[in-house]
Amino acid sequence: MDTKTLKHFLALADTLHFGRASAACFISISALSRNIRQLEDELGVVLFQRDNRSVVLTSEGEKFVLYSREAISRWDMIRNELAGSGNQLHGEVSLYCSVTAVYSILFDLFSRFRNNYPSIEIKLHTGDPEHAIARVIGGEDDISIAACPATLPRGLAFQPITVSPLVFIAPAEQTDLDLPTIAPNSPEEWAKVPMVLSEGGLARNRIDAWFKKMGINPRVYAQVAGNEAIVSMVSLGLGVGVVPKIVLENSPVATRVKILDVQPALQPYDVGMFALQRSLKNPLVNAVWSLVGES
């Protein structure tokens, strides 16, 4: 059986760009567009609306994304099951996490993985960890790494990897904006501080709740996607930010910011791995899942 066409289709659905999708699949643009056209002919529907400038999934295309992911995953499962335990696991596992998690967490987890599972291909997507749960629930990725929320959505499994405090950071040196070099100690002082915060999700909820509890009306200067970008903006002197310490420790600009001793401290992050409970039956997903605790 050939799952290649489905993979080519998914690459285009992910990137919405013929050039990037064909590069990711190691085929030419013309071969990719021929494959997509053949698939559309077979199905009798248009999967992508395309003109010279843009590629957009149609509603039929969106449905076919779900089918393709499911079909590839089931094919991997049955192939591995029929081949029996004596054989190597073959197939693809897709993983979503922040750039920080790649440096700090994946590096350790995967140091032995290559030797043990040479035929499992890891498809890595990086981005704002606030999307990590939605990406697994939506079927875009098999596994993701991020902080655990207070309540876990149904059907989702979580296993902890590390704990990281959420810290307030300011530029290490005095700036034009006159940002605080020690923690402000009254709601009036806080209200003057330009804050660089996560645009939404768990971090933002925790910070908003903290400000509310302290009776502070924060001045939000910028809302940013991804904790790495918050550290950069703070290092440029644009405001005071809040990030998990693990992001700071792995930042190339770590020395240009400093941690403010703010009390009471925010609740730390429980960083770990998410997967759908049902996908843990897939031996490929399970092989990656089981890396936690082995190292």
Ligand SMILES: CC(=O)[C@](C)(O)C(=O)O
């Ligand atoms: C590792 C992780 O997902 C963090 C701590 O939330 C992050 O990198 O922002």
